[in-house]
Amino acid sequence: MIVVGCSAAHVAMVIDHQGKKIDINDANTCLNCHDDMKGHSHPVMVPYPPAGKEKEYTSVSAVKKSGVKLLDGKVTCITCHDLENPQSSHPIKNMSKSELCLVCHLK
Numbered sequence: 001m002i003v004v005g006c007s008a009a010h011v012a013m014v015i016d017h018q019g020k021k022i023d024i025n026d027a028n029t030c031l032n033c034h035d036d037m038k039g040h041s042h043p044v045m046v047p048y049p050p051a052g053k054e055k056e057y058t059s060v061s062a063v064k065k066s067g068v069k070l071l072d073g074k075v076t077c078i079t080c081h082d083l084e085n086p087q088s089s090h091p092i093k094n095m096s097k098s099e100l101c102l103v104c105h106l107k
């Protein structure tokens, strides 16, 4: 379990996910069940952009404009996933995988 402070105020949005009622605006909640990250792994709870690597990443304002969500300046599960999106794997904003990556990564 990763424990992080809850400084970011958020509005609860409770939906049914795999038979459980969960608050999809709570980035920490995902990690209760998805510890092992089967299938894929991407760093989460890391600051954006990572210190010293700013040249490899787009600006924070460009990320915000895209609709991809940083929480407290960090990349979380709900940066890339919107469980309200019925598409399989629930990507944020109906983006294709490569579109999503290019929102942040310049290389």
Ligand code: HEC
Residues within 6 Å of the ligand: 017, 018, 020, 022, 023, 024, 025, 026, 027, 029, 030, 031, 032, 033, 034, 038, 077, 078, 081, 082, 083, 088, 089, 090
């Ligand atoms: C109560 C436990 C639980 C919580 C909390 C939870 N999940 Fe899941 N999730 C599951 C289970 C079980 C599956 C189905 C098996 C699998 O794919 O790992 C799943 C599947 C998924 C899938 C694959 C698509 C699908 O729906 O089958 C995504 C994407 C996903 N979860 C994202 C998230 C995100 C993002 C959060 C936090 C907002 C979250 N989950 C919170 C239990 C949970």
Ligand code: HEC
Residues within 6 Å of the ligand: 030, 031, 034, 037, 038, 039, 040, 042, 043, 044, 075, 076, 077, 078, 079, 080, 081, 089, 091, 097, 100
């Ligand atoms: C940088 C973007 C990004 C982040 C951050 C991210 N995901 Fe994903 N996730 C994806 C994409 C894109 C897919 C679509 C499957 C693929 O092609 O890898 C996916 C697929 C999944 C799936 C389905 C896995 C499968 O095998 O089909 C689950 C479950 C999931 N993510 C859960 C999470 C959880 C939980 C977190 C936070 C710990 C998280 N993701 C963080 C981009 C992300």
Ligand code: HEC
Residues within 6 Å of the ligand: 042, 043, 046, 047, 048, 049, 050, 053, 063, 068, 075, 079, 080, 097, 098, 100, 101, 102, 103, 104, 105
């Ligand atoms: C919201 C911005 C964002 C998005 C979207 C995003 N990433 Fe990342 N990615 C990061 C950050 C931040 C790191 C952490 C880099 C670090 O700490 O050095 C990272 C790290 C990685 C790493 C680990 C290697 C490294 O440089 O440390 C890989 C691989 C990666 N991302 C691939 C992807 C892929 C593939 C996608 C699209 C599915 C994607 N990323 C989408 C921000 C993002």
